[in-house]
Every structure is written in structure tokens, then in C-alpha cells.
Amino acid sequence: MPLPVLICDDSALARKQLARILPAAWDVDVSFAEHGEEALELIAEGKGALTFLDLNMPVMDGYQTLEEIRRRDLPAMVLVVSGDVQPEAKARVLALGAFEFIKKPTEVAVLERVLQEYGFFSATAEPPAAAAQQAADRGAELQVSHRDMYQEVANVAMGRAGELLARALDVFVQLPVPTVNQIAPSELHMVLTSVDQSAAVSAVTQGFTGDGITGEAMVIFNDTNMKDVSRLLGNDTHDKDYDIEALLDISNLLIGACLQGIGEQLYVRMNQAHPVILGRNVSVPELLKGAAKRWQEILAIEIGYKLEGFDIEFDLLLLFPSTALPAMNRQLAYLLDGDSVC
Structure with missing residues (x-):
């Protein structure tokens, strides 16, 4: 039986x-x-x-x-x-x-x-x-799309980044289902479902490359969370210079771990540029204005992290220009052992 x-x-x-x-x-x-x-x-x-x-x-x-x-x-x-x-x-x-x-x-x-x-x-x-x-x-009847593959690769990488963040900050990180959209850059602000579009935000950006795969990663913080971020990191004075350092440290950890997780699944070594403050105390549309000028079409993966017990939420955006997708799709094919992707 x-x-x-x-x-x-x-x-x-x-x-x-x-x-x-x-x-x-x-x-x-x-x-x-x-x-x-x-x-x-x-x-x-x-x-x-x-x-x-x-x-x-x-x-x-x-x-x-x-x-x-x-x-x-x-x-x-x-x-x-x-x-x-x-x-x-x-x-x-x-x-x-x-x-x-x-x-x-x-x-x-x-x-x-x-x-x-x-x-x-x-x-x-x-x-x-x-x-x-x-x-x-077994499972032969299941149809797998490129979008599904992008989402699952991001899901595994997200988990690795969340685990490192949890250990570094001694918190439990609530993880979402990553969202995947292939859009025009002018629509990028629409994928940020967990960020109040009228709120002031700060962000860190970091470029990356690896075997024909290029892109940009952004970590976007709602500025109303910064007091809790500072408290979590032991900065009760809420010093602005310390806030910037905290943004860079958290972003570098998240982006690095996430890219490493993606690279391991795609058998690609990801190389990262230095993290840079993209904006401070700006609106989401203003923050993303620069990205809209760089590419004609992008694959956007959004991961919204939340720290349990704190009023702290932030978004990790992984942005891939359309020119990077052929190389990504070739590497993704290995995950299905030669099966076709719908």
C-alpha cells in the first residue's frame, strides 16, 4: 500500500x-x-x-x-x-x-x-x-515558469540573509513571500507594497555582477523606523552619523548574504561594489527616479523584512536589467536538470 x-x-x-x-x-x-x-x-x-x-x-x-x-x-x-x-x-x-x-x-x-x-x-x-x-x-505534470524560478531562488537567498540578520541583532526576522515583477523602471515604485509612498525614506544601493548577470540591490528604510533601529543597535542618542553607519552595516549584511545565496544556486560568483547611500529623508518616487533612467525594462524582486518585537520594517529590492535575464535563465535551467521552462 x-x-x-x-x-x-x-x-x-x-x-x-x-x-x-x-x-x-x-x-x-x-x-x-x-x-x-x-x-x-x-x-x-x-x-x-x-x-x-x-x-x-x-x-x-x-x-x-x-x-x-x-x-x-x-x-x-x-x-x-x-x-x-x-x-x-x-x-x-x-x-x-x-x-x-x-x-x-x-x-x-x-x-x-x-x-x-x-x-x-x-x-x-x-x-x-x-x-x-x-x-x-514524480512532479512531471508541474509547469515551472521563469517567474516561479526567480521567486524560489530569491526565497532561499532571503532565508539566508534573514538568518544572518537574526544572529547579528539577536531578533527573530519575519520573512515574507518574495514578489517578482518584470516592469518598466517608471513603475518601480509600485512594487514597494509595504512602503508608504508618502513617507520619508532612506536607502542604500549596491551594484553587483557575475558571469553576465548584472544588477543593483537597494535596501529601503522608512525613516520613522530609525529610532527603533538605533535603539536595537545600542545607540540611545539617535546620532545621525551613527544612523548612516547602521544603514550601511545592515544593508551590506543583507545584500551580501542574499547575493551569495543567489550565486550558490545559480553556480555564479557574485561581485559587489561598495554600498552607497542613495538617499536620505526623501519620498519613494524621488528615491527611485535614478533607476528609471538607467534601464528600459527590469526584473524587480521585492523582499520585505520585519523584525519581531520592534517597529522596524525595510525592503530589499533586487533589480536586474532585461539584458541580464538571458544569462540568468541559462543558469536557472540547471535547477530543473534540463527540463523545459514555460
Whole structure:
């Protein structure tokens, strides 16, 4: 009797990748969900005896899903698979009932070790040919777009940056679902959904290059948050020079970690320019005016970070000109092992 396995992740790429690295000889019936609400329905139908659960999802995230599984006493053993690698994130999901946590991108050896350790799978010397073909077909029906691939790569990189920030500041960083838009530069301010367009903001910018991939990263702070930023960093005097140093330090950490995470997934070494203050106490349209003049079309990835327990939110924008996309797409193809991208 096949084991009902459910893979819940908002990314088609993540669902497909995980389905394809499940042990070939494992007798399973795999179902898919894009968010927690779908997962709960499938678990209630008996399709998620073992559920692989992402954390950062729309509609209902992984934390909410775990809470609901426990509240309703649903028949599911939950293994969390997430790019949010903060120690506090792991502690929270284990407290909510998950039996284990593994990070994205998932390593085959780690996955098999966990499955064997908890008795879900016993390794065999040689899987039969039929089982190998069945494993190769898992997730074949899932269509993966370039946009989905950009979003999942950003999601994993975002988690790495969040973990470094959490350790540096001793806080828990609330991570969102990254948003991806291919737009004209004049529309750039519209992607900043978490920033009040009338508010005064400050920003740091940093250019980057790597094997034909060029772009610019910006970290945008709402100036009303700066008092809390200073307090968090131990500057009770709210000195303006110290504020600038704090902006540069936080931005450099976030951008560096995020680009390193992207580079590792794309097998590209990213080189960064020095961080520069792009603007202080300006409006969002004024801040982004310069970017609108540099490129004709851009891929914009927005990641909104929030520090729990503080009134601190800021946005990381990764901007890629259209000329960088062919090189990105070539590298992204490796993530699907030669499969086509829709």
C-alpha cells in the first residue's frame, strides 16, 4: 500500500525538485498543495500521512498550518522544508508539532537520512527499473515558469540573509513571500507594497555582477523606523552619523548574504561594489527616479523584512536589467536538470 505523501509549497519549482529527489524505491502516492489551506483539505482526505511543509506561503503559511493540524488532530506527520534557517524558526515549528526541519535547497543525503531515521523508508541495494521510472515521473505534470524560478531562488537567498540578520541583532526576522515583477523602471515604485509612498525614506544601493548577470540591490528604510533601529543597535542618542553607519552595516549584511545565496544556486560568483547611500529623508518616487533612467525594462524582486518585537520594517529590492535575464535563465535551467521552462 503506497504511503500518502503531500508536498506543500507555493513554488512549483520547489514542489517539483522535492518530488524528484524522493527515494526511487520508495512506494508513495504523491500529492501537491500550493498553500496551507489546500494542504489541510488533502490531509483531511487522507493524502498527507507524511507532509512536507514550507513555511513562507500565501493564504496560510506553515506556522498557521501546523497550528491547525494540531487543533483539528489531523492525521499527518509533518516534516518542514524551508529556506528560513533561523534557529528560532526551527524551534517554533518543532514546538508546533513538526517532527523535523530540513533546509532548502534540500540535499538528497539529508532527506534520505531523515526518512530512514524516522522509519518512513528503508534503503534497498538496487531499486527496480519500474520504481526508478516512477520516481522520474514524480512532479512531471508541474509547469515551472521563469517567474516561479526567480521567486524560489530569491526565497532561499532571503532565508539566508534573514538568518544572518537574526544572529547579528539577536531578533527573530519575519520573512515574507518574495514578489517578482518584470516592469518598466517608471513603475518601480509600485512594487514597494509595504512602503508608504508618502513617507520619508532612506536607502542604500549596491551594484553587483557575475558571469553576465548584472544588477543593483537597494535596501529601503522608512525613516520613522530609525529610532527603533538605533535603539536595537545600542545607540540611545539617535546620532545621525551613527544612523548612516547602521544603514550601511545592515544593508551590506543583507545584500551580501542574499547575493551569495543567489550565486550558490545559480553556480555564479557574485561581485559587489561598495554600498552607497542613495538617499536620505526623501519620498519613494524621488528615491527611485535614478533607476528609471538607467534601464528600459527590469526584473524587480521585492523582499520585505520585519523584525519581531520592534517597529522596524525595510525592503530589499533586487533589480536586474532585461539584458541580464538571458544569462540568468541559462543558469536557472540547471535547477530543473534540463527540463523545459514555460
